[in-house]
Amino acid sequence: MGILHTLSLLFITTPLLLLLLEENVSNVEARDHHHFGKKQKIKNSPKLSPAYSPAPAPSPRYPPSIPSDPSYGPTPTDYNSTRNCIFDVTDFGAIGDGATDDTAAFRSAWKAACQVENGVVFAPSDLVFMITSTIFSGPCQPGLVLQVDGVLMPPDGPDCWPKSDSNKQWLVFYRLDDMTLTGTGTIEGNGQKWWDLPCKPHRGPNGSTLPGPCDSPALIRFFMSSNLVVSGLRIQNSPQFHMKFDGCQGVLIDKLSISSPKLSPNTDGIHIENTKSVGIYNSVIGNGDDCISIGTGCSDVDIEAVTCGPSHGISIGSLGVQHSHACVSNITVRNAFIRDSDNGLRIKTWQGGTGSVTGISFENIQMENVRNCVIIDQYYCLTKACRNETSAVYLSDVTYRNIKGTYDVRSPPIHFACSDTVACTNITMSEVELLPYEGVLVDDPFCWNAYGLQETLTIPPIDCLQDGMPLSLAENSSYAC
Template identity: 65%
Template sequence: MELARIILLLAFTSFAFSCTCVQGRHHHKKHHSKNSIALPPMADPPSEPPEPMNSTSVPPAPSPQPNAPGSGMNSTNSTSPPPLHIPIGGGSSGNSTNSTNVPVPFPPAPAPTDAGTNGNSSNSTTIFDVRSFGAVGDGVSDDTEAFKSAWVSACQGGTGVLLVPQGYSFKIRSAIFTGPCQSGIVFQVDGIVMPPDGPDSWPQNNNRRQWLVFYRADGMTLQGGGLIDGKGEKWWDLPCKPHKGNNGATSPGPCDSPVALRFFMSSNLTVRGLKIQNSPQFHVRFDNCKNVTIDSIVITSPALSPNTDGIHVENTETVGIYNSVISNGDDCISIGSGSINIDIQNVTCGPSHGISIGSLGKQSSRACVTNITVRNAVIKHSDNGVRIKTWQGGSGSVSSVAFENIRMDTVRNPIIIDQFYCLSKPCANQTSAVYISDISYTNIQGTYDVRSPPIHFGCSDSVPCTNITITEVELLPSQGYIVSEPFCWNVYGVSETLTIPPVSCLLEGLPRSIMDIEAAKCF
């Protein structure tokens, strides 16, 4: 009896002690929630990082100098590509953001909350969860108006985070998100965002040339561990699209296809951490923007998907594109007219059409591009490596371009300048052309597809290319042992080191008409 009494007493004491501990923990949790931001963890990095350079053949390049294009976007003292900042929130390491399956919805979100600390409203960050504005996230319902309402509230509310939560699939029609906002807004995509499924599902009164547009969105950050899925498959199959079948024929008719993400007349933009796939046309496009940083994004679409450029830049100044992986059916990165100070580093590209400047000068237009750097890149299984392409009859100039430390893996045209770019055959020969000068190729190594020469410089009959510099280029055939001869046409420059293959077709010095040509330069 005495033993049983002792056992009961110990059991009661243990139970009382455990209750006290649970209450203590519960009290601590309540106290902590008043002074912290309860947000999802930081998003995981892209699943496929850029391939490392072969240290025995492609040594790393020095870090950009403080005044190099793109190096001063986030700090005036920066000497390297801007590091990936810690996001406000992001997805976990699960696979929900990599699937287009419709997830099981969570309970409805609460109303927008103030996530500030210590009651200091001037430093607070408000979370605008799109579910609080009526978004369902079942992949079927139209969530466009909810996203627009969340944007307006976040834009007018000072420092805010528009949250697209993980575990949901949101369907949005063509929409324009307009600023300027009270302060820099963070558009946090941790779930899946998708458009209507193909041209037949696209509302008739919606713009068919663009899907998600950010206009005058100064200071905005678009980030997260989620997925923007353009659902472009049915757009690619329109009869007007170029098909690579037996006949390769196209049919007349409406051919407009939307760009997935377009930024227009905006400054101080950041895009990072996202996965973007299967856009009907360009994946990301910047028009008339300034001070843009793109970091650690992944863009994917099939190799034969038409006109699916990864990142397109036009009439835009000071852009840094870093640490990203792009695989698509057109140019990985395309640089259009009016582009100034573009810095591209640590990008893995392909299969694709390579990294291209152009096309420029179409329909006798004037095109101006200057101060472009592509450094520490890998281009694999692509139609082109680094390319400059212009139409005949144009005017303006391309100048101060540097391609450095680039690894080629089975690329059909590793180095190419094409001033006879033409989509229809034959194209009439014209006397005017965009002037190309001051282009350098340094430490470009790897293999090429033997169907084309590894180096192709096809310059205008009347406006030759000048000041072309080649240093430490080594390109070997990926099949067989016969090294193809480079092709040169009306190009002036110098090979500063012994290259493989030897480039003996460059013309020395400068053409007689150089003074007239120099006068045509934009800068």
């Protein structure tokens, strides 16, 4: 009876679980606070000392709850040396011709590998496997690996998507502990036909956007899982988010390549929410939305040696939507390169939310042709009709250190738009040098209700940052997390 009960947990396909796992993450656009200062013609920008020269990160010291070496885990050679633990999907009937539905073979291989320690579900190279929306669930024996050396892809667009499958997610990994997703292959999202839906931004007739709903599947989702490693793969052309982590603890991401076109809508590279102890290292991400987006409930996140762009930058938020309570703490981004992006380092919250964002550090960041290089926007809004609210997510202890490079002159490179009633406090600026990529110098950053310290003079000067602390800021239980 116990074995049957365990097997029944492996592939839960009841409507209740599908409802639990599905979520609709909508992309929203910010309401900009335009504030342009004096402009000065320049001919040649001085050469800046580099903030960061891209190079592999050292073995990260963090997070402690998962292996600390980015090259953690057996190599493909190691897997091949333990043949009795390898479950090749072709042995379970997978064809790998890119047209045949290989879902059943992957499910069968997963069931078998789940029952043994250090089991490996193996998708060999030189084959293209098409599978439909699937939940790979646990609990499983420790050390389970899904190794993709070939190509793994979903059906080609919404017309080919099975009507009975969720159109909000493709591969879901659920209730797993000590699991690795790795390989030398590619996970191809076939996103083009989803991006072209007329309900996507500016995809309808004459550049319009038709009413939705406009659900599109996230490519890979880890849900309620722990001690995860994702490494080595190329992940591209997702219909929506490329990779999501929700309700997880202990995540190591290393040496990933994530890519989709610059104008592909809602294609965040890595999105995390309600997830703690995360390390993201040595990866290259270019897409049509945020390279990395950090949602509510995240803490102890370390991001290092990431190249980002074209994209919408690295974002914390949006937070506090529909008066929700949002908590984010202890986020570090260092030794990163952001290029050709709409935003650089962004924190975005809605009016009316509660909670706090604290302990944020951006260090050794190189920018190239980035609009809104450094931005805090506490007036994030879906439409222009958002009402003014008196409550807000409290932002404090945010450090920008050694941020250098060039900006797109359509917006000031530094933009701190904090809540009217809940000021941003303890912002620290040190060695921030931002010059125009081309055109004229915007030498007047924008600040509203922002308090902090300049340890060094910034380029351009940021005289609008207020000293000390606001008199009106008092203890408030709505900030507690």
